[in-house]
Amino acid sequence: MLPISRRIERALLALLALLFAWATAGGNATATESLDSLRPVVVAPGIFVFPGSPGAPSPGNGGIVSNIGVIIGSSGVVMVGTGTSDAHGERLLQAVAKLTDLPVVLAINTYAGPEHVLGNTAFARHGIPILAHRDTDDYMARNCENCIRNLQSAIGEAPLAGSRLERSNELIDATTSMRIAGRQLEILHFGATQQPGSIAVFDSRSGVLFAGGMAAFDVTPDAHDADLPAWKAALLEMRRMPLRWVVPGRGPVGEPVRLDEVIAYLGGLGDATERAYRSGVDLAEAPRAAGLPQFSKWAMYAAVHPRNVHFQYLKLETQELAR
Amino acid sequence: MPVTHRFLLLLAACVLAPPPVIAETSPDVWDKVRTGLFAGRPISEQIEDVIALDTPMRAEDASTVPIAIHVKLPAGGNRSVQKIYLVIDKNPSPLGAVFTFFPDSGRADLETRVRVEEYSFVRAIAELSDGSLYMAANYVKAAGGCSAPGGKDQAAALARLGKMKLRIDEPIALDRPIQAQLMVSHPNNSGLVMDQMTRLYEPSNFVRRIEVTYAGRPVMSADVDFTISENPNFRFYFVPRGDGELKAEVVDSHDLKFESSLAIRQGSGVAN
Numbered sequence: 001m002l003p004i005s006r007r008i009e010r011a012l013l014a015l016l017a018l019l020f021a022w023a024t025a026g027g028n029a030t031a032t033e034s035l036d037s038l039r040p041v042v043v044a045p046g047i048f049v050f051p052g053s054p055g056a057p058s059p060g061n062g063g064i065v066s067n068i069g070v071i072i073g074s075s076g077v078v079m080v081g082t083g084t085s086d087a088h089g090e091r092l093l094q095a096v097a098k099l100t101d102l103p104v105v106l107a108i109n110t111y112a113g114p115e116h117v118l119g120n121t122a123f124a125r126h127g128i129p130i131l132a133h134r135d136t137d138d139y140m141a142r143n144c145e146n147c148i149r150n151l152q153s154a155i156g157e158a159p160l161a162g163s164r165l166e167r168s169n170e171l172i173d174a175t176t177s178m179r180i181a182g183r184q185l186e187i188l189h190f191g192a193t194q195q196p197g198s199i200a201v202f203d204s205r206s207g208v209l210f211a212g213g214m215a216a217f218d219v220t221p222d223a224h225d226a227d228l229p230a231w232k233a234a235l236l237e238m239r240r241m242p243l244r245w246v247v248p249g250r251g252p253v254g255e256p257v258r259l260d261e262v263i264a265y266l267g268g269l270g271d272a273t274e275r276a277y278r279s280g281v282d283l284a285e286a287p288r289a290a291g292l293p294q295f296s297k298w299a300m301y302a303a304v305h306p307r308n309v310h311f312q313y314l315k316l317e318t319q320e321l322a323r
Numbered sequence: 324m325p326v327t328h329r330f331l332l333l334l335a336a337c338v339l340a341p342p343p344v345i346a347e348t349s350p351d352v353w354d355k356v357r358t359g360l361f362a363g364r365p366i367s368e369q370i371e372d373v374i375a376l377d378t379p380m381r382a383e384d385a386s387t388v389p390i391a392i393h394v395k396l397p398a399g400g401n402r403s404v405q406k407i408y409l410v411i412d413k414n415p416s417p418l419g420a421v422f423t424f425f426p427d428s429g430r431a432d433l434e435t436r437v438r439v440e441e442y443s444f445v446r447a448i449a450e451l452s453d454g455s456l457y458m459a460a461n462y463v464k465a466a467g468g469c470s471a472p473g474g475k476d477q478a479a480a481l482a483r484l485g486k487m488k489l490r491i492d493e494p495i496a497l498d499r500p501i502q503a504q505l506m507v508s509h510p511n512n513s514g515l516v517m518d519q520m521t522r523l524y525e526p527s528n529f530v531r532r533i534e535v536t537y538a539g540r541p542v543m544s545a546d547v548d549f550t551i552s553e554n555p556n557f558r559f560y561f562v563p564r565g566d567g568e569l570k571a572e573v574v575d576s577h578d579l580k581f582e583s584s585l586a587i588r589q590g591s592g593v594a595n
Contacts, residue, residue, distance in 0.1 A: 142518070153466075224384075279492070280490075280492030280493075280504075282389065282391075282434055282558065283387070283389040283436060283556075284377065284379065284389035284390075284391060284434070287383065306383055307383045307384070310383040310384060310387070311383075311384065314387060314554075317506060317554060317556070318483075318508075318554060320488060320506070321483055321486050321487075321488060321506055321507075321508040321554060322479075322483050322486070322508070
């Protein structure tokens with residue numbers, strides 16, 4: 001269904017991407033912290049990423065922990081993610097203006113995370129439409145006041161001055177193909193996965209997939225609202241697509257094979273939590289009992305993995321009660 | 324207090340409450356609760372040989388903070404724990420639960436999950452058979468438990484309302500304490516959570532009374548409120564003296580009654 005690029009173009013893309021992969025190699029905190037969140041890195045011709053910091057939101061990184069994607073077509077620009085705050089959204093737009101004279105014609109909220117959607121206000125101010133899955137918009141509406149409060153306590157109030165929730169205004173209910181800005185984009189919804197409305201954005205010409213909240217490389221993914229089997233199925237489906245490069249929501253751009261690491265983590269998380277639950281381990285003890293040392297090198301493991309276990313444990317309880 | 328009055332009070336408390344502040348000590352609330360519950364009775368904090376309270380230093384989730392109370396008095400001694408009061412200073416309703424234990428409890432140990440609205444002391448006060456009081460208090464870092472959105476799908480939650488499960492994870496042996504777990508499907512709405520889309524508060528609706536018996540004899544009872552997390556969950560002990568039925572009866576703030584039971588035979592494990 002997806003067009004296959006010509007050989008020369010593919011070779012060029014591969015070279016560029018390799019350069020990028022080299023530039024961001026390592027992926028651990030020390031390697032990526034030197035990345036400037038407003039200095040775009042090239043993924044493929046016309047495709048850039050403003051890299052987020054791999055750690056937890058902190059005063060040091062200003063909460064800029066999500067990769068923000070830029071897709072430049074022949075007639076405009078599509079942004080994947082809007083940033084952590086109104087000010088960050090504004091700075092991203094200024095940085096894009098240095099890359100191209102073309103107008104930003106669409107921003108996409110691939111999941112409901114404060115580091116990915118709180119820049120919506122800046123985009124709205126410039127009249128840029130904001131696309132999201134209906135469930136993401138709903139999730140933002142229900143949770144963002146709490147998100148902003150939590151983020152304030154992590155990074156301080158100053159960086160979030162003027163930040164509030166701006167709802168998405170172009171809602172989709174399912175996978176959607178769109179011709180926009182002179183590019184062909186596939187907006188992919190695999191059902192409720194990492195979050196109910198998580199989507200990925202695939203640029204067929206470059207073979208670059210922006211996986212949003214559904215992928216994180218070298219960073220422990222947030223699975224607290226996740227349907228693990230559905231999420232794993234989505235990642236397996238991505239693996240069958242003609243991908244060249246994957247831009248995860250967090251961590252360095254990687255080859256598609258790196259999605260297997262996320263699949264392995266989700267499998268490990270599900271199995272270890274279920275084992276603890278079935279054997280009568282209580283909620284307080286479960287995060288320790290369901291540790292996954294093979295993933296403990298990932299950024300945020302110590303903070304995020306126990307939380308993932310906690311919420312998956314509660315999910316098992318709810319399932320048992322629903323029977 | 325009628326439910327509606329209580330709801331209005333809570334609503335007012337939520338609207339008028341100042342924004343959360345982080346405070347290491349919170350003597351005012353505790354002083355008031357203490358006076359209300361125990362008047363001038365002395366409360367010992369020399370608890371090493373009496374009780375222990377386990378709480379996480381920092382909670383994974385403020386709406387489901389696991390807590391455990393362990394009794395350290397020797398079994399069969401002349402003193403036993405008869406009641407445990409659970410107080411969370413900074414919560415809108417600081418006295419969240421009163422648990423009562425009986426001879427057939429065997430051990431007055433208890434585990435449950437609570438909501439913690441702000442960084443707060445969590446206190447367990449044990450009342451012993453000789454009338455003495457002992458308190459364990461831990462500071463817990465969690466915020467937003469009472470006003471964080473609960474289960475996302477309220478319709479599915481209501482469809483499960485009142486479903487219960489009793490679970491035992493160890494082989495049954497007679498005449499010694501066996502741990503049982505009671506799970507209740509209930510939103511346990513505090514009435515403090517505003518739907519950020521409709522700007523309306525979901526009505527308060529929570530489990531308020533729990534009675535567990537074995538072979539007709541009381542094992543554990545509790546008066547609780549929305550301090551207890553969504554899908555209330557309790558682990559407690561009972562002593563089977565012979566084959567019988569472990570039975571739990573639950574009443575919520577709308578006076579709906581739910582019950583569940585589990586047939587126990589010697590040597591069997593989980594019988595449901």
